[in-house]
Amino acid sequence: MKTVLAVLLFSLFVTTISTSQETPATAAALNAEAIKAYQAKDYARFLAYEKQALALEPDNPRVVYNVACGQSLAGNAPEAVRLLDQLLLKKIDLGAEADDDFAGIRNTSEWRAFQTRLTELRKPLVHSEIAFTLSDPALVATGIAVDPKTGDTYIASVRQRKIVRRTKQGMVSDFIQQAQDGFLSGDSLAIDPRRSLLYATTSAVPYMLGYQKEDFGRSGLFAFDLKSGKLVKKAMLPADGKRHILNQLTIDHEGNVYLSDTGVAGIYVLRRGSNELETVISGDVFRSTQGVALSKDQKTLYVADYLDGLWALDIASKTRRQLQPPAGAWLFGLDGLSRQGDSLISVQIGPKPERVLRIQLDGKGANIIKVEILEMSHPDYRGPIQGTVAGKDFVYVANSQLDLGNGRTGAFAADQGRPTVVLRLPL
Numbered sequence: 001m002k003t004v005l006a007v008l009l010f011s012l013f014v015t016t017i018s019t020s021q022e023t024p025a026t027a028a029a030l031n032a033e034a035i036k037a038y039q040a041k042d043y044a045r046f047l048a049y050e051k052q053a054l055a056l057e058p059d060n061p062r063v064v065y066n067v068a069c070g071q072s073l074a075g076n077a078p079e080a081v082r083l084l085d086q087l088l089l090k091k092i093d094l095g096a097e098a099d100d101d102f103a104g105i106r107n108t109s110e111w112r113a114f115q116t117r118l119t120e121l122r123k124p125l126v127h128s129e130i131a132f133t134l135s136d137p138a139l140v141a142t143g144i145a146v147d148p149k150t151g152d153t154y155i156a157s158v159r160q161r162k163i164v165r166r167t168k169q170g171m172v173s174d175f176i177q178q179a180q181d182g183f184l185s186g187d188s189l190a191i192d193p194r195r196s197l198l199y200a201t202t203s204a205v206p207y208m209l210g211y212q213k214e215d216f217g218r219s220g221l222f223a224f225d226l227k228s229g230k231l232v233k234k235a236m237l238p239a240d241g242k243r244h245i246l247n248q249l250t251i252d253h254e255g256n257v258y259l260s261d262t263g264v265a266g267i268y269v270l271r272r273g274s275n276e277l278e279t280v281i282s283g284d285v286f287r288s289t290q291g292v293a294l295s296k297d298q299k300t301l302y303v304a305d306y307l308d309g310l311w312a313l314d315i316a317s318k319t320r321r322q323l324q325p326p327a328g329a330w331l332f333g334l335d336g337l338s339r340q341g342d343s344l345i346s347v348q349i350g351p352k353p354e355r356v357l358r359i360q361l362d363g364k365g366a367n368i369i370k371v372e373i374l375e376m377s378h379p380d381y382r383g384p385i386q387g388t389v390a391g392k393d394f395v396y397v398a399n400s401q402l403d404l405g406n407g408r409t410g411a412f413a414a415d416q417g418r419p420t421v422v423l424r425l426p427l
Helices: 002-012 027-039 043-056 061-073 077-089 100-105 109-121
Strands: 129-134 141-146 153-157 162-166 172-176 185-192 197-203 219-225 231-236 246-251 257-261 267-270 278-281 289-294 300-305 309-314 320-322 334-340 343-348 355-361 368-376 388-390 393-397 420-426
Touching: 027 043, 027 061, 043 061, 061 077, 061 100, 077 100, 077 109, 100 109, 129 153, 129 162, 141 197, 141 388, 141 393, 141 420, 153 185, 153 420, 162 185, 197 246, 219 246, 219 257, 246 289, 246 334, 257 289, 257 300, 300 334, 334 388, 368 420
Parallel strands: 141 185, 185 246, 289 334
Antiparallel strands: 129 420, 141 153, 153 162, 162 172, 185 197, 197 219, 219 231, 246 257, 257 267, 267 278, 289 300, 300 309, 309 320, 334 343, 343 355, 355 368, 388 393, 393 420
């Protein structure tokens, strides 16, 4: 049940539910009641609540999956598989094959047929080529940026607390050394070519080298001179006892840097000329901010919420509007946003198989008109992660290997590390 319960909690993260005796009126409230029933092992009531939630949100894959779980627990293999097939039609796998809730129907003909279709979904869709590899197996690479002037590529290391530079000619060296200037785990990178600066977000991770207990929750933004690697600016979030993880960043024409905070779900800005991060949106508005990109006119900040999909935030008024995808598309689990023309490129890691999406916007950038899978199930995937648009390509790390580190204990499975693979996907 671990998988299903995680999906349910995933759907309800930071959602406040009424505990009154009245019949819940929303799918989220019904899901909350379903969780209680499941935990009490009242699977009939669990299924009843989930069916009500599905009636309210028939296209919500999380709810479809939960009803499939309930049907399986009731021994109804045909109906459970029918619902799972609905997800497969959307190219979504939420982990049924490893979920104990389906153990009772795995000897049925319906389940065997479902497994065949699941295998078909997992076939690789590959349009990229390997741009290069980095031989160090313990790098744990995440953020990546390409200098439009030189063609040099910069890669942030989580484990080794440094930034690596690979020149266009293929020479690899440390752009900054381990923990230089107090640098923590590298998260995301962006280049300001007008001012020859490399910006890097950094956060404390228990399995980074040299981690100390007092590092918990520390996160900030560093700016380095592209030519010398010297620190130009450093802005840390104030310590408040929360686990901040400043993640993706984007830079406007004036040199202001906008950042998302995966840990607390806030949005911040470091204004040009300032050394302090300013809160744009507090951490109680979004649920899990994991990507930002500016519109063409730079009046709108697109925000990828891992739990709630894609949003358009008016920078001046700070009002937000959710962008609804076309029928059959689902935009949860997005990691990072990169704009190319009227499109946003994102690595979708929430559902399986993991994939790269092109989210096509209308000419005004106000609505989504198409969602296209550009790449999926690449053989080199092991934690694909947010990338960057470089010219006509999307460049991203195929195997961040973040699963090698334990975020609670700090343990690191160094013996399982592999060279980092960077992919170049034509757009």
